[in-house]
Amino acid sequence: MKKTMQAMVLDHCAPLTENPNPLRSAELPVPIPRSGEILIEVKACGVCRTDLDDIEARTAPSFFPIILGHQVVGVVRGRGERASRFTQGSRVGVGWIHSACGECEYCLSGRENLCARFGATGRDADGGYAEYAVVPEGFAAFLPDSLADTAAAPLLCAGAVGYRALRLSGITDGDALGFSGFGASGHIVLQAARTLFPRLRLYVFARSPEQRRFALSLGADWTGSFDETPPRPLDAVIDTTPVWEPLARLAPRLKAGGRFVINAIRKESIDNEILAMIEYEQHLWLEKEIKSVANVTRRDIEEVLQLAGRTSLEPEVTVYPLADANRALNDLKHGDQRGAKVLVL
């Protein structure tokens, strides 16, 4: 086996506008799996908005230089001591969750996403923007054979976190579900929702006409801008935008007892103008809830992969070679938001 590998590494945080090529191509030793870890030969790695948060210091990595990437698809090529879950050659996927303590009340109740010692792939450990990666075997997931590498990659974060948001929305079949924003996560969650709940009504709020057309092509019942009114009051909204304005715009569209689920790792700071728009009596009275989504559990990742493996759920992807990771990141920041972006190796 090879002794060295190509990787794209981040040396320090800076805004992408100041440093449009934040990742440096490097030749590094192939990592050696320690006890309980597997070595993965990476085949594809999704590019996520959170990678921009890592680069621009909103969720700064815990060490440098670091290899980003937390939607890692690959094949098991090595196993450390006490790693027996996967055989050599197994296809696996790794998402944002890299590790958790395994002992706290959250870990013991299947909510390891809330563990205080939660470690993230590509932020607290090297990720998948490289030819090889090592991960704890307990945090890798089996990939269904029917899923192509590039289709599986965006499911590992955009899909899994979105799937978690769908679960946390509490919707049941026949309900009205709104989507606030329609990017990589939204386009997967809409398909998952359609598959799980055939009678669900799906209403998509998106700024760009192109995103609205895309949503309709995937089976949305209605699309509009944030100040338009959908044909029915909404049981829940899944919000994937990085701003607060959708809460002010869409909370009035929620039914009494409705839930607004924020599926974003961060929101831009709220300004007084937006705050003034959120009137308690008008927006949040009648037991309306706001709920955030934090990270993902292994169960979210496994379930979304299984769902995709047995249905026609398929992310739309744009592929880039590993060496073009900087271009993919800039396209994500500035360019079109349709579907998901994936590096291939």
Ligand SMILES: [Zn+2]
């Ligand atoms: Zn824990």
Ligand SMILES: [Zn+2]
């Ligand atoms: Zn992500």
